[in-house]
Amino acid sequence: MNFQAMNFRQRNIQDLVPDLGRSAAAACLIWALAALCPAQAATAYVSNEKGNSISIIDTDKLAVVNTVKVGRRPRGIVLSKDYSQLFICAGDDDTIQVLDTKTLQIVGDFQSGADPELLILSPDGKLLYTSNENDNLVTVMDVATRKTIEEIPVGVEPEGMALSPDGKVLVNTSETTNMAHLIDTGTRKIFANVLVDARPRSAQFTPNGKELWVSSEVGGTVSVIDAADPKVLQKISFDIPGLAKEAIQPVGIRFTPDGAKAFVALGPANRVAVIDVASRKIDKYLLVGQRVWQLAFTPDFKYLYSTNGVSNDVSVIDVASLKVVKSIPVGSFPWGVAIAP
């Protein structure tokens, strides 16, 4: 356990140092390694699907410190590489808005195509990929010019988006086609389609890039796909005593940076499953708020935030002890979450 925790920190530093230009911040991170510096306050952004707003949480105070009005039906959100901007899918406005994270003003938008729902940033921060649920398309946009570069036809109701750690493979899940589409980011063409269980919602590569995990909301399973030879290796299913199997609806997936544990949000089962990645066995179910949807780690990977749509709150999970330590009330129907240092 201690060894793993140590491991997180080291990886965390490696991941973050190149991103942080300011030497002061880097210095504090080095202090953090020595555990002498108090935890770095981070900022969590939560999109409120019905509230048409973003709740901003100070992760030290574990409280909402600001709420920003944004476009209609904000769902998927992602931070720019330098954390200066938050990209927000405002589905009912058919646009992706750009929120300046300092001034908290909307400073522009992307003409994303109809009903953007989820989005993902390329590892170099230059491209934004989004799924357009109404048009069966994945749209590729240039972050600097905010122009659409390409539209890639995929299955019916595209939703989940994932990128391989090297950025070479983009994955899109289509909810009614029940497939994970694997797209070569060089050619921007689909090179493989993998059938999974009904209504695939989220996709995520393991940190080593060897496996692709896809959650099927209605099917109630997570498909583990071999990334090198795109085929389903195993389907993980969930069994919670006292809960109807129809209530178990996996959505958001996150891996610890060492790839040892996976966290899967189970929707109306109101739980986050903790899965041992090596054995693909479920270690634990953590009771969170109602209809848990998406997940995000704090930058130090000590905490995992879950958005709970029906109970209008966010649960904070302590990653080391696997305990839910706090519920933070946010806006109406929280959906997406992104956390900046």
Place this chain on the structure above:
Amino acid sequence: MIFSHFIRAGLLALAFAGGQSFAVHAAPAANPPIDVKVGFIRQQHSRDTVSILDIPAADDGLAGAKLAAEDNNTTGKFLGQTFEIVDVPLKEGDDPLKALERLAGQGVGLILADLPAPDLLKLADAAKDKNILIFNTSAQEDWLREESCRADVIHVAPTYSMLADGLAQYLIWKQWPRWFMIKGSHPQDELFAEAIRHSAKKFGAKIVGERTYVDTGGGRRSDSGSVQTQKLVPVATQGIPASDVIIAADESDVFANYLPYRTFDPRLVVGSAGLKPISWDETHEQWGAYQLQNRFFKLAFRGMNARDNQAWVAMRIIGEAANRTGSNDPKVLRAYIVGPDFSIAAFKGERQTLRPWNQQLRQPILLGDGRMIVSVSPQEGFLHQTSELDTLGYDQPETKCKLQ
């Protein structure tokens, strides 16, 4: 602004056309390409409706199947599968068996049927041992799934008992257990009324009294109809015993829609009017249904009704089975659909599976007032050892079905 929208739509169309041609190359070579032909035998529904909103369109039901065929084809382009509907609309008095024979002659063994229950049963019996699989997209009669159940029929439409139980659970949850029933004089009305009586018994409600509204024929609509109904309905509902709701069983659409706001005493109306239990409604938007409604509106220029949706679900079941099995053979598809691995996502919040004992699709029941969805059953607290969806309708222990 509008102009730029048009340009944008045009660009998207171009992008899409380009994508489709590329997708042909993307089809995996491992699966041999297949063409899935589905016949749709459908009898037009009555245009005599109390509300003009309920007059069926010419493509009633069919439009739902067409949309699902499009959805299946989008998936199919990645698998080398194409889906096609052979539409066989029947006129009053046409023999559905002739339509079945014609389709079988063209090698079409997958049939969507939007037919009255007796015709559907005839079709099922004629199709027996012929490698034909029929999907019932509209008949709600319980007896088709009970004493007259058939192995070559998959029932997508919910039954009267599922609908009545869905409504009953909500009324019990609301603590409105005293119901006064007004039923129509047609056999269909009695079937729904019987399902309501069964629900009352099952969930502990009390039917405090019943009246029959006799259909004396004639048109439903006149230019000054409201003047008359405003006077007639209070008389028809005068002196009914104390109750929480009036529950109408009017499957023939003769009177129920006249009841709300016109009863003698101020009284809620549920059942065939007011708060209605339905499999689908054009106002349903939860669980991603908004996307389906949008796609349907783009295709049909109208809202999706329950029959459209049931046809959509049936065609999607065929698509799902063909995707998973790589086959278009009805007996291969049937084996998958009745097997343990089958489930379908149909925008009602949870996976829908088949009751193996009578091949009825399990599904939540929506409760809508025509403006929006008020609630969705099963209601919280109605528990079941297998699936909470089996709290709706006749359950396995009480089934009379012996599949053959």
